[in-house]
Amino acid sequence: SQQGEEDPQALSIQEGENATMNCSYKTSINNLQWYRQNSGRGLVHLILIRSNEREKHSGRLRVTLDTSKKSSSLLITASRAADTASYFCATAGGGGSEKLVFGKGTKLTVNP
């Protein structure tokens, strides 16, 4: 079963706009990770945020984590056509478990 639930399921924006994707999860976590997947390709890690962190930045990416609401958001600023992909959040439960549990993903389309 999948723990993370992203919304929206699909998002279409114009180049230069910001894109925000949200993720909710159900159980306690050690960390939360965001991955990107181009159509028909493997997943690429974007950013990891630990359970004791609230916000993290990497280039044009900003991730927030609210453990009280069991939710996270991924913001991509000044989007480009090359950002078109599916984005997945994944939770690591810790406690000796190595299982990374993925959500269903948000399909982002950035129109030039």
Add this chain to the structure above:
Amino acid sequence: GAGVSQTPSNKVTEKGKYVELRCDPISGHTALYWYRQSLGQGPEFLIYFQGTGAADDSGLPNDRFFAVRPEGSVSTLKIQRTERGDSAVYLCASSLTGTSTGELFFGEGSRLTVL
């Protein structure tokens, strides 16, 4: 190689046949994972290896699925008596430190189609 390598990239087989999917992780990564991804879904965990041993196989759907990693490097996912519902992309990933502190590096996947 520089990344995780999976072969074959595509496999078409008939219902009831046996299939092997191979994963060559990043050199030095002791942690290796298999995931399965159906169309429109996120990856679902199958099994995790630390070195040669399967530390967590709780995601394997039934006893038709089996995976090995005999020398702690290359891993093979084996599916017996394939069924149409096994059709999916099988993803392999490796990690230097594990998911509690680090990221997974994924291969491009093996797309399995069972006719």
